Amino acid sequence: MKFEKIIIKGIEISLMIFAIGSPFSISLAQIGFVSALVFWILRLIFIRDVKLKGTFIDIFLLIYIFGLFLSSIFSIKPIESLKANKNIWLFSMIYLIVNNVDLNFSKKLLKIILISATLSGVYGIFQSLTGIDIVRGRLNPYGRYFYGAWGGFGLHLTYGGYQMMIAIIFLAIMIYSLSSFNDIKIRVLIIFASIVNILSALASFSRAAWAGFLAGILALIGISLFTRKRIGFIVIGVFIVLILLFLIIPDIKNRFFLTLNPLKDLPRKEIWSGSLEMIKDHPVFGVGSGMFARHFENYKPDFKNLYGKVYGHPHNDFLAAYLRAGIIGFIGFIMIFVMFIIKMFKFYNKLLKEGFKLYSSLILGFVSSVIGFLVAGLGQNYFTDSENAMLLFFVFGISFVIYNKFIIIMNLKEEIKKNNTC
Numbered sequence: 001m002k003f004e005k006i007i008i009k010g011i012e013i014s015l016m017i018f019a020i021g022s023p024f025s026i027s028l029a030q031i032g033f034v035s036a037l038v039f040w041i042l043r044l045i046f047i048r049d050v051k052l053k054g055t056f057i058d059i060f061l062l063i064y065i066f067g068l069f070l071s072s073i074f075s076i077k078p079i080e081s082l083k084a085n086k087n088i089w090l091f092s093m094i095y096l097i098v099n100n101v102d103l104n105f106s107k108k109l110l111k112i113i114l115i116s117a118t119l120s121g122v123y124g125i126f127q128s129l130t131g132i133d134i135v136r137g138r139l140n141p142y143g144r145y146f147y148g149a150w151g152g153f154g155l156h157l158t159y160g161g162y163q164m165m166i167a168i169i170f171l172a173i174m175i176y177s178l179s180s181f182n183d184i185k186i187r188v189l190i191i192f193a194s195i196v197n198i199l200s201a202l203a204s205f206s207r208a209a210w211a212g213f214l215a216g217i218l219a220l221i222g223i224s225l226f227t228r229k230r231i232g233f234i235v236i237g238v239f240i241v242l243i244l245l246f247l248i249i250p251d252i253k254n255r256f257f258l259t260l261n262p263l264k265d266l267p268r269k270e271i272w273s274g275s276l277e278m279i280k281d282h283p284v285f286g287v288g289s290g291m292f293a294r295h296f297e298n299y300k301p302d303f304k305n306l307y308g309k310v311y312g313h314p315h316n317d318f319l320a321a322y323l324r325a326g327i328i329g330f331i332g333f334i335m336i337f338v339m340f341i342i343k344m345f346k347f348y349n350k351l352l353k354e355g356f357k358l359y360s361s362l363i364l365g366f367v368s369s370v371i372g373f374l375v376a377g378l379g380q381n382y383f384t385d386s387e388n389a390m391l392l393f394f395v396f397g398i399s400f401v402i403y404n405k406f407i408i409i410m411n412l413k414e415e416i417k418k419n420n421t422c
Helices: 002-021 026-047 058-073 078-083 086-100 103-130 156-180 184-203 207-227 229-248 250-260 266-281 292-296 317-354 357-376 386-421
Strands: none
Touching: 002 026, 002 086, 002 103, 002 386, 026 086, 026 386, 058 078, 058 086, 058 317, 086 386, 103 156, 103 184, 103 386, 156 184, 156 207, 156 357, 156 386, 184 207, 207 357, 266 292, 266 317, 292 317, 317 357, 317 386, 357 386
16 A cells, blocks of 8 residues: 555656646656656556546547658668657657546646746746846847847747747636636736746747747637637737737837748748658658758758758648658648647537636637647747647646546536436
């Protein structure tokens, strides 16, 4: 009995370490993640107290992984390409949470990661205003007054993608379920944290993260107008304020309009063009994981703005998925997100009708943040960026824990209603 408690406690503490470290440090996050996996394996071998649970995206995840391996086998360097798939172990985050976390502990983990991300947000805002990174030194300036914040990650793109997802989740909680918290101090903290995380996403000066954040807000507007018309107008108000920030602050405005002017942003445009040419030449199997740079050499000479530069990926999650996993894996990749969004949207409506205000807001935030992740992925490789991928799979895992718990409750209610009717 004592051994069982140690194993289960080990999983919980390890996941808490992950939640604390995830917004700041990939090293601390992976220490917690790997430790939790080790304890889970020990639980499966020695305790065997739970049956393995799956999710409704399993089949599509398997198709994507199958595509990765198939594409690697048919690549120009099969062994090297197979080794480049080493990050697929990150998918285990979903099943680690689903099989070891109950509803109460999932709330605790979510609370920890949101608090930790808010602290990271404060640090990011400080970096953007001062240009100082206590560990790495000076940051890159983006305009006359601000610097591109990167938090503890060392890359503003990664930081922006992370804070963007957290900001959308906070925004959903703040707008849709603030009244669920009786303590006025908690309400104030949620509002403060929402503002901090929104500003930190802006402070990253990552245009991909900005696009993802705007898409996430549009998702909140669309879903809320469809289901909660009055509150939908509040989201529109927040959206208008953000647009004004974009237009009023010169450095943000200049960075934003730089994106709209293709003459000033040729590198990404040319990388995407080269990637599409690659797909035309390798339509079935792609080129395999880790093979982009080798193949891109054959396309790069046509692009004068990329001369002398080395690119390891196409700066687009969708192009990267096709090139890494071929047509089979690409279909699996797309369907993972399609199924998640559709199923969770229906689940959100059920939660709303049953009066589960907080949980419906969380699911709305998760769905909108995933939509934001996908849109941000049009301009950057977030799906294969470990920090962002771990957060995505954490969001998936917590979503499935809530889904599994409440679907059982709702099914029981429906069954009772049927029996009473009979």
